Amino acid sequence: MKNQRHPAVVYAIALAAMLFWGLSFVWTAIALKYYEPFTILFIRLIFSSGLLFLFLWLSGRFQKIKASDYKLFLLSSFLNPFLYFIGETFGIKYTSSTISAVIIATIPVFTPIAAIYALKERLSVLSFAGLIVSFFGILIMLVEKNLNLAASPLGIFLLLFAVASAIGYSVFLKRLTQKYSAITIIAVQNLLGAAYFLPFFLVFGLSSFLRVSITPELAGSMAALIIFASSMAFILYTVSTREIGISRTNVFSNTI
Numbered sequence: 001m002k003n004q005r006h007p008a009v010v011y012a013i014a015l016a017a018m019l020f021w022g023l024s025f026v027w028t029a030i031a032l033k034y035y036e037p038f039t040i041l042f043i044r045l046i047f048s049s050g051l052l053f054l055f056l057w058l059s060g061r062f063q064k065i066k067a068s069d070y071k072l073f074l075l076s077s078f079l080n081p082f083l084y085f086i087g088e089t090f091g092i093k094y095t096s097s098t099i100s101a102v103i104i105a106t107i108p109v110f111t112p113i114a115a116i117y118a119l120k121e122r123l124s125v126l127s128f129a130g131l132i133v134s135f136f137g138i139l140i141m142l143v144e145k146n147l148n149l150a151a152s153p154l155g156i157f158l159l160l161f162a163v164a165s166a167i168g169y170s171v172f173l174k175r176l177t178q179k180y181s182a183i184t185i186i187a188v189q190n191l192l193g194a195a196y197f198l199p200f201f202l203v204f205g206l207s208s209f210l211r212v213s214i215t216p217e218l219a220g221s222m223a224a225l226i227i228f229a230s231s232m233a234f235i236l237y238t239v240s241t242r243e244i245g246i247s248r249t250n251v252f253s254n255t256i
Helices: 007-031 037-059 067-094 097-104 107-118 125-142 153-177 182-211 216-255
Strands: none
Touching: 007 067, 007 097, 007 216, 037 067, 037 182, 037 216, 067 097, 067 153, 067 182, 097 125, 097 153, 107 125, 107 153, 107 216, 153 182, 153 216, 182 216
């Protein structure tokens, strides 16, 4: 199942994933004008999972999940998409899409620590230097000239919560990529994520969802989130993580 790709191809795959995620901050900001966060999250995950399972069924590529890996899938799905999307979506609600993208870009600053201890990955001197530059670049975006924060503290906290969830998820994801294809992993994780979000959608989002009239702007943003942000981006990210590891892949988060 593991076919080595040329490094340039893998880097292009990682960049494409980050492009879709970068645009997702804008699409989410648009969708938040119509739907509550839990509604957006449930819809994008359930439709994304349905599309991916349909593709797997039509192509005959679905892999049966081993009973010993159920716990790994449940834990990884709980971290991302469940906890990560809560932090990211509510963070965008209380800050801005630009600030949100900048904070999410701290993922590569902290990921190597997890990768070194949990996965025994090595960090080159050049990669370490890149992380230092990234860290100070993020500070420039978040701190104003008078040293005040350029965004809501609550929004920043929620986004940092998303960052922590993403880092933990990366460790579990790396282990799953050694056994399953990228599409199978994301299809299962999105289905589990939708199941996690279902109670919250029914309690906090269903009533407002039924009152909203579908507009071209809303339909377009939700379709983009489902196809590109919740499906393609995660598949590409999974492939990149398998090929070059979580530390190198997450460095590309700076391009968001």
